[in-house]
Amino acid sequence: MGLSIMEGNEAIARAAIHAGCRFFAGYPITPATTIYQNMLRFLPPLGGICLQGEDEIASIGFCLGAAMSGQKAMTATSGPGISLYSENISFAIGSEIPLVIVNVQRLGPSTGSATRGADGDVQFMQWGNSGGMPVIVLAPVDVRDCYELTVWAFNLAERYRCPVFLAANKEIAMTRESIDLAKVKLPDLESRRYCDENKPFAPFEIEQGRKAPDFLPIGGSRLVRQTSSTHGEDGYITVDTETIARTQARLLEKLTSTVDDFTFFEADLQKNAKTLILAYGVTSRAAKHAVKVLRQRGQAVSLLILKTLWPVPQRLLKEQLACVDRVVVVEMNLGQYVREIERLCENTQVVFIGQMNGELISPQQIMEVV
Amino acid sequence: MTNLLNKKRPPAFCAGCAHDRVILALDQAFGDQGLAGEDIAMVSDIGCSGLFDTFFNTHAFHGLHGRALTYGTGIKMAQPELNVVVTMGDGGLGIGGAHVLSTCRRNIDVTLLVLNNFNYGMTGGQCSVTTPMDAQVSSGFLNRLEPPMDICMVAAAAGAPYVARCSAYQKDLALQIQKALTYKGFSLIDIWGVCPGRYTKRNPLTPGQIKERMGELPAADGLVTQNQRMEYGSHYRKVASGLEQAPDAVCVERSFDPVFEDRREVLLLGSAGQRIVTAGEILCLAGMTGGMHATQKNDYPITVLRGHSVSEVVFDKEGVGYTGLDNPCVVIALAPEGVNRRKSKFAEFDKDTVIIRAAGIELPDCRARVITVDFKAHKIKKTDWALAALAVLARENIVITIDMLEKALTCRFKGDVLAAALKLVHTNFKILQKRQN
Ligand code: SF4
Numbered sequence: 001m002g003l004s005i006m007e008g009n010e011a012i013a014r015a016a017i018h019a020g021c022r023f024f025a026g027y028p029i030t031p032a033t034t035i036y037q038n039m040l041r042f043l044p045p046l047g048g049i050c051l052q053g054e055d056e057i058a059s060i061g062f063c064l065g066a067a068m069s070g071q072k073a074m075t076a077t078s079g080p081g082i083s084l085y086s087e088n089i090s091f092a093i094g095s096e097i098p099l100v101i102v103n104v105q106r107l108g109p110s111t112g113s114a115t116r117g118a119d120g121d122v123q124f125m126q127w128g129n130s131g132g133m134p135v136i137v138l139a140p141v142d143v144r145d146c147y148e149l150t151v152w153a154f155n156l157a158e159r160y161r162c163p164v165f166l167a168a169n170k171e172i173a174m175t176r177e178s179i180d181l182a183k184v185k186l187p188d189l190e191s192r193r194y195c196d197e198n199k200p201f202a203p204f205e206i207e208q209g210r211k212a213p214d215f216l217p218i219g220g221s222r223l224v225r226q227t228s229s230t231h232g233e234d235g236y237i238t239v240d241t242e243t244i245a246r247t248q249a250r251l252l253e254k255l256t257s258t259v260d261d262f263t264f265f266e267a268d269l270q271k272n273a274k275t276l277i278l279a280y281g282v283t284s285r286a287a288k289h290a291v292k293v294l295r296q297r298g299q300a301v302s303l304l305i306l307k308t309l310w311p312v313p314q315r316l317l318k319e320q321l322a323c324v325d326r327v328v329v330v331e332m333n334l335g336q337y338v339r340e341i342e343r344l345c346e347n348t349q350v351v352f353i354g355q356m357n358g359e360l361i362s363p364q365q366i367m368e369v370v
Numbered sequence: 371m372t373n374l375l376n377k378k379r380p381p382a383f384c385a386g387c388a389h390d391r392v393i394l395a396l397d398q399a400f401g402d403q404g405l406a407g408e409d410i411a412m413v414s415d416i417g418c419s420g421l422f423d424t425f426f427n428t429h430a431f432h433g434l435h436g437r438a439l440t441y442g443t444g445i446k447m448a449q450p451e452l453n454v455v456v457t458m459g460d461g462g463l464g465i466g467g468a469h470v471l472s473t474c475r476r477n478i479d480v481t482l483l484v485l486n487n488f489n490y491g492m493t494g495g496q497c498s499v500t501t502p503m504d505a506q507v508s509s510g511f512l513n514r515l516e517p518p519m520d521i522c523m524v525a526a527a528a529g530a531p532y533v534a535r536c537s538a539y540q541k542d543l544a545l546q547i548q549k550a551l552t553y554k555g556f557s558l559i560d561i562w563g564v565c566p567g568r569y570t571k572r573n574p575l576t577p578g579q580i581k582e583r584m585g586e587l588p589a590a591d592g593l594v595t596q597n598q599r600m601e602y603g604s605h606y607r608k609v610a611s612g613l614e615q616a617p618d619a620v621c622v623e624r625s626f627d628p629v630f631e632d633r634r635e636v637l638l639l640g641s642a643g644q645r646i647v648t649a650g651e652i653l654c655l656a657g658m659t660g661g662m663h664a665t666q667k668n669d670y671p672i673t674v675l676r677g678h679s680v681s682e683v684v685f686d687k688e689g690v691g692y693t694g695l696d697n698p699c700v701v702i703a704l705a706p707e708g709v710n711r712r713k714s715k716f717a718e719f720d721k722d723t724v725i726i727r728a729a730g731i732e733l734p735d736c737r738a739r740v741i742t743v744d745f746k747a748h749k750i751k752k753t754d755w756a757l758a759a760l761a762v763l764a765r766e767n768i769v770i771t772i773d774m775l776e777k778a779l780t781c782r783f784k785g786d787v788l789a790a791a792l793k794l795v796h797t798n799f800k801i802l803q804k805r806q807n
Contacts, residue, residue, distance in 0.1 A: 003658045004619040005651070005666075014619065023448060030672070044610035049447045054472035058440045061433070061469075065413075065444025068431060073444075087434050114672065142689075175693055176651065176666040178658050181619065218411050218429045219449030225423075227432040236379070236424060282693070289691040360694045 001182050008146040008173040009076075012102055012166065013038030015150035016074050020189055021100070022048035023071040025062035027055055027081060030114040031170035032104035035076035056084035060101075064088060067097050068226050070217030072154055072191075076102035078170075079121050080111055082128060089163055090129040091228045093251065096161035096204070096212055098192055100153045103165055104173040107358050116358030117170035119281050119332040123339075125165045126310045133248075134255040137165040137310040138264065139280045143177040147184050149264065149307065155190040156262055160254055161212040167309060169332065171282040171360060195222075203235040204247070211254040256311045263316050264307035269323075273300040275370055276324040278341060280306045282360065283330050289363035294370060301370060312340045321348045328353060328370055330361055374400050374407050374426050381425050388538035388563020389418060389485060393425055396455070396483070398544035399551055400426075405453060413442040415458035415466070417492045418565075419485040422457040436466025439473045442480045450603050453551060454480045461490045463521060464499035470521075473556055474528035478602040481550050482558045484521060487565035488573075495568030506572040521560045522590035531555045531597040535590040538563030539577035549592060555601045560590070622781055626774055628660035631687065634769050635698040637715075638681040639708025640756060642674060646708070648782075649756035650681030655778035656760070656770040657685045665690040669711065678707040685769065700768055701725045702759045703733060726762050728755055741766070754794055761798040772796075 006014070013035050016024070024039040026032070036052065043050040049066070053059030056077055063073040077085065082103050092099050103125060107116035121128075125137050136156050138149045146168065153164040195201045195214035203225050204213045213233075218224045225235030230247075232238035266284075268291065279287040284305040291303045304320050306313070321327055321344055329338040330353045338352045353369050355361050375397050383389045400410065410428040414420045416435035423430035429452070433441050442456045463470060463484055473480065489507050490496045497505070497513035500521070507513050525533045532553045536546050538561055550557035562580050564570045600608075636653060640646040647668050654664035662685040669680040682698075684690045697718070703709050703725055709732070716734040719725070723738035728745055743762055745755045764772040772795070779791045 002621040002623040003661075003663065004621050005654055005658065005664065006619055010619075023444070025444070041616040044606075045613040045615040047610070049606070051443075051447065053440070054468050057437060058443075058469055058472065061437045061440025062444035062447070064433070065431065065441035065446075066448040067444075068441075069445050069448035071448050088437070091434060115669075171667075171693065174668075176654065176664075177690065177693075178654065178663045178665070181621070217449070218431060218445055219408075219452045221408055223407055223427060223429055225430040227423075227430070228434055229432060235430070285690075286692045286694070292691075360692070362694055362696070363692050364696075 001180065003178040004181055005176050005178050006143060007034065007176045008140065008143050008168055009034040009104065010038050011143045011146035011179065012076070012150045012168070012173070013042060015147045016100070016154070017042050017046070018186065019072065019151045019154035020191070021072045021074050021154060022046065023063065023066040023073040024049070024075065025051040025053050025059040026076050027053050027059050029078045029081050031106055031174045032076040032078050032081070032102060034174070035102055035104070039074075056081040057088065060085045060088040063099055064092060064097050067099050068218045068224070070219070072098070072158065074100040074102065076104065078104050078106045079108045079124070082121060082124065086129050089135070090131050092163040093129065093133045093135060094131060095226060095228055095231070097163070097226070098157040098161050099163045100150070100157050101163055101165050102168060104168045104170060106170050107356065113358055115170065117282065117332065117360070118356055118358070119167070119169055119283070119336070120356065122167065122309060122331070122333065122336040125167060133251045134311045135163055135165060136160070136255060136262070136308070137167050139167040139307055139309050140172055141281060141284045141305060141307065142172060143179045144184055145307065146172065147179070148186060151186050151189070152262070152264070155187055158190045158192045159212070160258070161192060161215070162255065167281065169282050202233045204231060205233040206250065211258065259308065259311045259313050260315055262308055263313035265313070265316060266305040266307070267320065268303040270295070270300045270302050273302040274325045276302045276304055276320060276327045277330065277366065277370060278304045278306065278327055279330040280309060280337065281332065283332050286361050286363045287330055287366055290366040290370065293363065294367060299370070309337065314344060317341065317344050321345050324348060326351060328366070330366055332356065332361060373397060374405075374410070374428055376425050376427050379424050382421070383418060384567035386564065386566040387418070388487060388565070391538045391543070391563065392483065392485060392561055393422070395543040395547055397426070399548040402544065402548050403551065410453045410455060411442070411445050411449070413438045413445065413454060413456045415456070415462035417459045417461050417490065419457050419459040419462070436462050437469065438462060439466060439469040439480070439482065443473065443476070443478055446478055446480050447603055447606070455551070456480055456482045458482070458484060459491070460484065460486045460488060460498040460500040470525070471528045474525045474530035474558070476602045477529065477531055477556045477599060479555055482556070483547070484558065484560045486521070486560055486562050487569055489565060489569045491565045491568045507569070520587055521558070523588060525558050526590070526594045526597065529597050530558050531594055531599065532557035532592055533590045533594055534558070534592050535560045535584055535587070536562070537577060537580045537584060539580065620781055622655055622658040624659065624661035625777055626660045626771065628662050628687065629767060629769060629771060633684065633686045635695045636683040636700045636702070636769060637695055637698040637712065638683070638702045638756065639704065639712055640679045641705035641707040642670065642676050642679050643753060644679060644704055645753055645756050646679040646681050646704070649760055650683050652757070652775070652778045652782055653683050653760060653770065655781050656774040659774045659777045660770070662687055663689045665693045667693055678711040680708050680711050698723060700763060701738065702756070702763070703727045703731050704755050704759065706731060709733060724766060724768060726759050748798065750794070750798070757791060757794055758798045761795045
């Protein structure tokens with residue numbers, strides 16, 4: 001047993017291969033480029049496909065075509081690319097196309113700073129597409145999370161047939177870090193359920209008790225229809241308001257009702273602590289450090305590191321927030337996820353620490369407030 | 371002959387719409403080739419032509435405006451045996467221009483039928499990239515300012531190996547489509563037709579006039595001789611089959627006891643070309659041979675051949691938490707660019723910080739202990755200073771030992787490069803040790 005060293009982006013690429021991803025398309029953009037470059041190293045020799053699109057729209061378009069042809073597909077970009085993905089993300093949500101989207105966040109707005117980190121797209125990933133349906137967003141803290149959560153991202157994309165974001169940050173994705181690969185805990189791999197051979201197939205038919213329709217690939221022996229238009233079970237445009245309402249409700253419910261099954265977090269709770277520090281992504285590392293020092297100084301403080309950001313894991317949050325008088329939300333932006341916390345707090349005071357200057361929030365900054 | 375028309379969903383275009391003719395010709399082309407529905411994927415764009423996929427019993431994919439070629443490309447790469455037919459109007463052609471050009475250049479085995487009726491039918495007859503300047507359309511005077519584009523000329527210039535211009539009214543349309551379908555590579559047919567719903571009311575256009583106008587343009591009747599080459603997917607698979615699998619991540623075994631127990635930070639300051647990032651990585655590996663966890667953060671301008679190069683390395687046995695630098699125990703200063711980049715930090719360094727400085731490099735005022743090394747005097751090349759500085763670090767026994775450093779080099783390098791690196795480190799270690807004694 002020993003240690004390996006790799007940046008978060010390499011871990012994401014290696015994990016994708018492990019998860020069975022055999023199709024990647026992307027457009028180079030700092031700080032996500034090395035995911036593409038690693039996939040280009042890994043995929044073609046395995047018989048997989050790695051393409052460089054003429055732009056981000058083409059890249060995600062390739063992925064959607066491949067995903068509907070049966071592939072586990074992934075794309076990776078940063079904020080400016082997510083903007084260009086937007087319309088196709090709505091498509092993947094509404095038409096239930098499994099896809100893993102890595103957003104290696106950099107400092108925005110707009111082209112912003114290519115080589116500076118931030119967590120400025122946290123609301124954008126959820127709401128930056130038309131229709132207002134939920135998406136899954138997982139936020140890694142370190143290189144090990146990059147590995148584990150990427151595999152989870154594929155599992156969830158397959159299970160619920162939806163796009164899943166990995167909300168990385170330049171500070172994790174391009175920081176090299178040692179990792180004990182033997183200690184990485186990977187889930188069993190999941191794949192979308194195929195329609196039984198003996199059953200008639202309608203591309204959007206939902207079996208009782210199931211969250212997502214059974215799948216058959218475009219190019220298989222039975223005909224498959226996919227469409228970005230509002231559709232019925234048969235995959236044709238529908239104007240039937242009942243069908244439309246039922247589908248919309250299901251798209252909402254399939255993720256919001258199941259989020260407890262994929263709420264990833266780390267809780268380091270201290271009895272009698274009146275303050276809870278809540279952080280996600282790279283900022284959690286400074287928070288951990290701060291908690292250690294504060295406790296050495298005799299201060300009781302709890303820490304909650306959230307790794308599933310969307311849908312908001314309300315049950316977990318409400319439980320934890322009810323135990324303290326004060327929650328200190330720390331994030332690398334000027335106040336985004338704190339909105340979700342505020343709406344969940346009844347009697348708990350919410351304190352916010354944010355920064356958007358391209359630098360990490362330091363343990364010192366957190367300690368000063370706590 | 372099989373018929374792939376979807377009996378449950380007959381075409382529902384305006385009376386007299388040219389799309390009806392193309393549907394029949396396309397079905398005939400499928401039939402003449404003996405294709406079954408599962409052999410075909412119809413990928414449609416937005417607009418009236420976006421309905422095409424629903425009229426056939428084939429695999430179907432209907433997506434966003436202008437992006438049909440991107441989905442078709444993904445499908446074809448994933449399912450190489452499938453016949454992928456993309457339909458789009460002159461609207462899709464305009465909004466998806468980048469994809470059209472790229473697909474021509476890529477030469478993937480997909481057939482694109484451009485249903486060219488010189489306006490946006492579905493949204494009310496606005497001008498498109500193919501609207502004549504003298505046409506009356508719903509875009510007011512705007513179409514009088516921009517000449518129409520000849521998609522056939524554009525496609526050929528962009529590298530399409532098969533480009534044909536057809537009229538929806540020509541007798542052999544099915545044959546023309548079939549020729550495009552069987553071409554192994556990207557094929558595009560620019561099919562001219564009328565849109566009675568929106569366009570021809572104000573712009574009378576007969577099949578005869580279409581033929582006449584087509585005749586005024588340069589001919590496009592199939593093979594583009596200068597663009598013949600291997601199809602993208604086949605080429606891709608051929609090249610990929612010869613590639614070697616990427617190696618697994620290197621694993622560094624713990625071979626030594628660590629030099630320290632707590633968190634340690636090292637800051638490397640240099641300039642482009644000094645191999646600062648490589649030295650940072652070797653330092654990490656060296657620490658890892660002592661069982662330490664490590665992180666490395668690099669900072670260099672996008673113009674990689676110029677300016678500063680800074681690497682920040684943090685060690686911690688339990689795993690590194692905060693990856694920022696708080697209080698480095700060692701600073702390696704090899705170039706003014708790097709020193710400048712972090713000059714505000716120097717005031718914070720305390721007396722326990724050791725700075726390994728290349729002779730001649732000016733440092734801002736600070737309380738740190740400075741070790742100056744005259745690399746030039748030892749005839750060490752500038753590109754090797756960073757590695758040599760690690761040997762100095764090993765001599766000081768602050769973070770790593772010389773054994774760790776040597777072990778790290780064997781993890782990172784092979785052959786001649788390794789031999790040279792080991793020699794460099796070893797010689798310097800000796801020289802520098804001697805100097806110290
Ligand atoms: S609007 Fe034009 S293109 Fe559309 S169906 Fe009517 S005639 Fe055909």
